[in-house]
Amino acid sequence: MKLRSIELALPDPAAAAAFMTDVWGMAPADVIGTTHYLRGSGSYPYLVAFEQSADEFVRSTTFLCSAEELDGISGRAAAAGWPHRATVSEDPGGGHGLLVELPEGELLRFLVDAGEVEPIAGRDLPVKLTHVVFNSADAEASGLAVEEVLGFRVSDRTKGMVFVRCNDSHHSTAFARAGISSLNHIAFEMEDLDAVMRGIGRLRDHALAPAWGPGRHGPGANVYAYYIAPFGPVIEFSTAVEKVPDDYRVGAPEDWTWPENRIDQWGISDKDFAGLRRAEERFRFRRDWQDEAQGQ
C-alpha cells in the first residue's frame, strides 16, 4: 500500500497550481477541464490535483494497493458500515477501486491498476508525498478504526498525534488530537536534507518564511519546514520518514517527551501555532457520492 496523491477543490486552481510550480517546486502534469494536476520527480503521474469549486474541501486522498488489499478493505468497510462506493479514476493514471468515508468524514480512495510514469530529473521537485495528516475529534478512535478496517498500523502515539503506517515507512498518515475533523497538512518528500533546505531558501526568495521549521521531528525523525500556502492549507517540505520493522514497538506519549522549550530535536525555530491552526481548519471533507450500501 502506498500513499499517492491528494485531490483538493478550491476557488482558484490556476493560482494554486502557479504557486506550486513557480515557487514551491512542482512540475505541471496535466490540466483536464478546470482541474490542474501537478507532479514530482517520481513515478506517480501526479501528487496534487486542484479542482475548481466555490468552496474549499478535500475530495479524496488516494492510495495505491493490491487487488487483495482492496478486497479486504471492501469487505471490512461494508461490515463496519462505513459509506463506500466502487470508483473508476478519471485522473491521470486511471485505475479503479473504492472510495471510503472514515468515521469522521475523511475520504480515502484506494486504487488498483493505476498507471505510473517515467521519473523526471529535478532536484528541487518533491519525489512524492510522504504523508497527509488529518485533524480528528477522536484521534485514538480514528487510529483504531483504520487499523481494523483498512489494515493500517499505528506506529506511535504522542500527546498530539496518532501516527499510522500503511507500509514500512513510519507514517503515511496521522490523526492530530485537534477536536475537529479537517485536513491538517500535506507533506512533500524531498530528495534529501539539502533539498528541504533549498526549498526554504526558494520560499525566502518570495518573502515567505516557515510557519514552523526547519526542525527534526521525534516520531519519523524527518526534517521538516511547514508553510501556510497562499491558497489555504498547510504544506510541508520533508525528508523521508524513517523506515520501521514489522515488529516496531508502538510508542506511547510518555516515550515522546521533549525537554522544556523544545518541541523538536533541534529547537532552532518558532512555531506560529495560531496561524497554523487557522489554516488547518480550512479544508474539510465533502462526500458527493452515494453510499453503495445505503443508497445515500
Ligand SMILES: [Fe+2]
Ligand atoms: Fe508532517
